[in-house]
Amino acid sequence: MILRTHYTGDVTPEIDGTEVTLAGFAHEIRNLGGIAFLVLRDRKGFAQITLVKKLVDKATFKKVAGISRESVVQVRGMVKAEAKAPGGFEILPTEVQVLNAAEVPLPMDPTEKVECELDTRLDSRFMDIRRPCVLAAFEIESAVLRVLRDYFYRQGITEVFTPKIVAAATEGGTDLFPISYFEREAFLNQSPQLYKQMLMGAGMDRVFEIGPIFRAEEHDTRRHLNEAISIDIEVSFADDKDVMDILEGAVVSAYQYVAENCSRQLAALNLDFQVPKAPFKRITYTEALELAKEGRNVPMQWGDDLDTETERFLGETIGEHYFLTDWPSSIKPYYTLPYEDRPEICRGFDLMHPRMELASGAQRVHDHAMLVERIRGKGLDPSGFEFYLKAFRYGMPPHAGWGLGLSRLIMTMLKLENIRDAVIFPRDRRRLVP
């Protein structure tokens, strides 16, 4: 049996006289002597429970006055429209139950009277998420996932899951987490890349996956974590330009849906929310390098990866989402297809937000011989990729795809300072608990 009839957010002055049962947390208790107020909080807002000493029995008044903050309470009572109360209504209780008392002192203050450091918040994340502005980000994340799935299904893309426990440690340069797999060593996968490409060879034609990726890099920044959720797609008989259109559409749909459906959460975050306009600017790597050289006077060679400072400069200069295209083949992975007439550049692209990279993708190499050659060219041994290469020998359609970091999308969308604010239980170099 559900222990509430209404969420606080569903109660309005218009239902004056209705009996409701609310359940949630004791946000604050203010006892003024002859009158006491209990503010009950649930995920949709607050409700003021008003106890007038003369009107409620002595035991109830005393019990409410003694409730510790953040205890779980259930309140049955009458809705009364009341201009003096926050939200224009209050609840006159007939019954107040403490379902589970909270210990004191609290590990942090969910009412936000006192600031709290991120590390302290993460140590008590369950309590941190009781704060409306923290909860709002995760509710928006859920909305984004919902609309993206919807967007993919509308385009006839099939949702799949690929393994997170893998044998290959030879995919590329990044560090993998080794794990013990019965009598063998295995690894946590850093990307579904090879698997979603194999599914193109399987004739699934268009697939997407939303799932975790693991990177053992010892990076230590506000925009990297060692466990992240990646939104990946792969599309057959499509090129880089086609999947860039899909990516741009995905990002705009996400913003659009949030703007239309998450006003309460956006208000909790106090955001001035703008939906980006498609089409996004597309500039080539070479153009970006020129722009950076002109604007910043920093020695950068063609073929260097763009450093953080250059990325930031480009972001400030362009000021909105943009694609960086036509990268040097040397700094993109082996599966990125080089231009036929100019093999020094390739059909790889990054989707950039002014603050950081959000996604990267490419038209892929689908020719077996070229793929083997490209793997060798990166100093890797093709024999380690046999399970993958096999799919390229029996009919592999031309294909393209991308991977988008969910938390970075949310972080930039909601102007969060730290990626840890966009992940419920983040995993970084130091944090393994909770």
Next chain:
RNA sequence: GUCCGGAUGGUGUAGUGGCCUAUCAUGAAAGCCUGUCGAGCUUUCGACCCGGGUCCGAAUCCCGGUCCGGGCGCCA
């Protein structure tokens, strides 16, 4: 990994060799109070990251460690 900064009640902070028996806010405990909405008022409680050193004297200076924040690097 590296550079810079930091660690003081449950939480957030003040403090730059003696004035620290450590500031303020929040919190907690007790009391007063009938319209609070960060309620108000009174009383009380609660802290110098760990180890070593310098000094008559260390929260404060030095060394080592641990942890944290920010920048960069790394991030096929």
